[in-house]
Amino acid sequence: TIHQKAINRVKETIRIFNKHSLHFAQEEMKRCEQGEVNDEQIDNGTRNNGSPLADNKRSNSRTDFKAITEMKNKKEVLYPEKMIGHLPGIVVGHQFTSRTEMVAIGFHGHWMNGIDYISKFSGKLKQRCGYTCPLAVAIVMSGQYEDDVDCLNEVVYTGQGGNDLHGSKHQIKDQVMHRGNLALKNNMEQCVPVRVIRGYKLGASRSRDRKVYMYCGLYKVVNHWAEKGISGHNVFKYRLRRLLGQPKVDIDQVHYERERKPGVSPRLPGLVCEDISYGEEDIHIPVTNVIDYPPIAPAGFKYTKFVQVSKNITVPPSASGCSCKGQCTNQKSCSCAQLNGSDFPYVSRDGGRLIEPKDVVFECGPQCSCRPNCTNRVSQRQLKYRLEVYRVENKGWAVRSWDFIPSGAPVCEYAGILRRNDELDNVSENDYIFDIDCWHTMNGIGGREKRQGDGSAPTSDLAEKEDDKMTESESEFCIDAGSCGNVARFINHSCEPNLFVQCVLSSHHDIRFARVVLVAADNIPPMQELTYDYGYALDSVIGPDGKIKQAPCFCGTSECRGRLY
Numbered sequence: 001t002i003h004q005k006a007i008n009r010v011k012e013t014i015r016i017f018n019k020h021s022l023h024f025a026q027e028e029m030k031r032c033e034q035g036e037v038n039d040e041q042i043d044n045g046t047r048n049n050g051s052p053l054a055d056n057k058r059s060n061s062r063t064d065f066k067a068i069t070e071m072k073n074k075k076e077v078l079y080p081e082k083m084i085g086h087l088p089g090i091v092v093g094h095q096f097t098s099r100t101e102m103v104a105i106g107f108h109g110h111w112m113n114g115i116d117y118i119s120k121f122s123g124k125l126k127q128r129c130g131y132t133c134p135l136a137v138a139i140v141m142s143g144q145y146e147d148d149v150d151c152l153n154e155v156v157y158t159g160q161g162g163n164d165l166h167g168s169k170h171q172i173k174d175q176v177m178h179r180g181n182l183a184l185k186n187n188m189e190q191c192v193p194v195r196v197i198r199g200y201k202l203g204a205s206r207s208r209d210r211k212v213y214m215y216c217g218l219y220k221v222v223n224h225w226a227e228k229g230i231s232g233h234n235v236f237k238y239r240l241r242r243l244l245g246q247p248k249v250d251i252d253q254v255h256y257e258r259e260r261k262p263g264v265s266p267r268l269p270g271l272v273c274e275d276i277s278y279g280e281e282d283i284h285i286p287v288t289n290v291i292d293y294p295p296i297a298p299a300g301f302k303y304t305k306f307v308q309v310s311k312n313i314t315v316p317p318s319a320s321g322c323s324c325k326g327q328c329t330n331q332k333s334c335s336c337a338q339l340n341g342s343d344f345p346y347v348s349r350d351g352g353r354l355i356e357p358k359d360v361v362f363e364c365g366p367q368c369s370c371r372p373n374c375t376n377r378v379s380q381r382q383l384k385y386r387l388e389v390y391r392v393e394n395k396g397w398a399v400r401s402w403d404f405i406p407s408g409a410p411v412c413e414y415a416g417i418l419r420r421n422d423e424l425d426n427v428s429e430n431d432y433i434f435d436i437d438c439w440h441t442m443n444g445i446g447g448r449e450k451r452q453g454d455g456s457a458p459t460s461d462l463a464e465k466e467d468d469k470m471t472e473s474e475s476e477f478c479i480d481a482g483s484c485g486n487v488a489r490f491i492n493h494s495c496e497p498n499l500f501v502q503c504v505l506s507s508h509h510d511i512r513f514a515r516v517v518l519v520a521a522d523n524i525p526p527m528q529e530l531t532y533d534y535g536y537a538l539d540s541v542i543g544p545d546g547k548i549k550q551a552p553c554f555c556g557t558s559e560c561r562g563r564l565y
């Protein structure tokens with residue numbers, strides 16, 4: 001439908017924005033790399049001894065601003081003209097993960113000002129609509145103004161200007177009736193509604209500095225006045241009332257608090273297991289079940305953090321490694337960067353984020369002389385996000401994160417027993433087999449063609465080299481997480497997933513045995529189910545009786561093709 005197309009365009013625009021931001025972060029790293037500084041120092045803006053880096057070595061961390069400029073130049077902003085009312089593809093309740101994300105869409109045109117307004121209509125539009133400008137199109141309520149009052153359906157919004165943006169955020173001088181303030185007054189006089197967006201702090205500890213911004217719908221300005229604010233300066237006040245007939249907003253959606261203090265264990269609703277990894281992972285992975293009565297817990301498998309190799313498989317010997325010291329930062333001298341098309345696949349931001357999906361990522365491995373915390377080993381680290389296994393209707397178990405996960409962040413590897421596919425005949429049928437088919441991923445065949453990226457030829461000549469090891473139609477090896485696996489075995493399929501499958505090589509360079517890493521395709525807010533595209537072609541699964549097997553898909557997305565396979 002038209003509506004669905006608009007939603008997809010919004011999603012795609014945010015992906016473009018994230019991709020630009022990560023590319024600029026990578027450029028920054030390269031620029032800073034020209035001195036003897038490493039990734040972490042670049043992130044902190046200091047050298048080891050704490051002295052500040054020279055300007056050309058210092059990272060401009062607001063790569064999101066650069067991304068916006070790039071999008072404006074390339075005409076990639078979805079709604080470049082300011083528009084009044086709802087915008088296609090953004091329904092009431094939509095959550096943005098940053099203010100710059102809203103700028104990339106054109107939903108709210110400024111990353112800092114609370115009021116976004118049209119300063120003047122040009123030419124014909126002016127004659128046609130006859131409104132007096134400025135006119136407000138959107139406001140953000142993010143708790144920045146001490147005088148705001150927010151009762152959901154009715155809010156009292158403080159006008160803009162006069163507050164100490166860099167310090168206390170308190171009012172330090174009188175506000176003036178111009179720009180956004182005049183715009184809101186004009187909205188009232190001309191009965192023009194304004195979009196209201198609320199910023200909420202994420203509760204979870206690791207997301208403490210993060211806010212989400214929820215679109216709460218259209219409001220009309222019903223009243224305005226001037227008064228002395230809490231700090232004694234003149235401020236303008238605007239009473240806004242929500243227009244009737246709009247969907248209810250559920251602010252509980254953003255109150256994702258799942259935090260438990262160490263040592264204290266208030267029971268999570270439906271808690272059936274404190275830690276499904278039984279201490280294997282550094283972070284507990286609780287299991288909850290509020291669906292079944294009596295509640296059951298997952299059973300019949302052993303937790304393993306690592307891929308175990310079946311007896312009859314000989315894994316390739318370790319490949320030679322790079323000779324970098326400390327962090328790998330020089331893409332010219334690092335042999336691992338050379339394998340990745342003379343670039344590093346990750347930026348160090350947020351603990352390491354993949355810039356974009358690649359045919360295969362070459363990480364540093366056991367023979368490399370860089371440090372274990374080198375960013376080019378990020379998918380080999382411990383679990384970073386607090387995951388929960390929980391019961392859902394129709395699909396059994398599922399996985400969600402209590403923390404915000406930024407796009408490009410590796411979430412977990414698919415662990416289990418590495419087996420030959422022909423060995424599976426002797427293994428009882430199970431739902432937890434992951435075919436290692438990087439060759440397919442590279443060539444965009446099957447379900448994984450839906451991954452991001454242009455599906456162009458591999459950046460390295462690996463595919464050619466490996467051509468003879470793997471045919472187009474078959475993979476030789478798989479990871480069987482039926483009897484032994486990690487948290488990834490509980491992640492369900494979706495036709496519109498928020499994770500993608502990334503093949504990674506670290507200890508050797510044989511793609512038949514590539515590691516399978518699940519990476520965030522989007523910024524994922526806490527408590528959203530984590531999913532990836534299982535990549536089954538329809539009618540590709542044959543049952544023991546030789547007949548085609550079918551399974552319904554319950555991903556519930558508008559893009560759902562109805563069947564898992």
Ligand code: SAM
Binds near residue numbers: 553
């Ligand atoms: N839900 C599984 C569980 O309870 O353990 C975890 C995922 S397991 C790797 C794969 C199985 O989950 C599938 O064979 C199917 O039974 C179920 N599943 C996953 N995604 C699904 C979907 N979108 N619709 C229906 N069933 C799904």
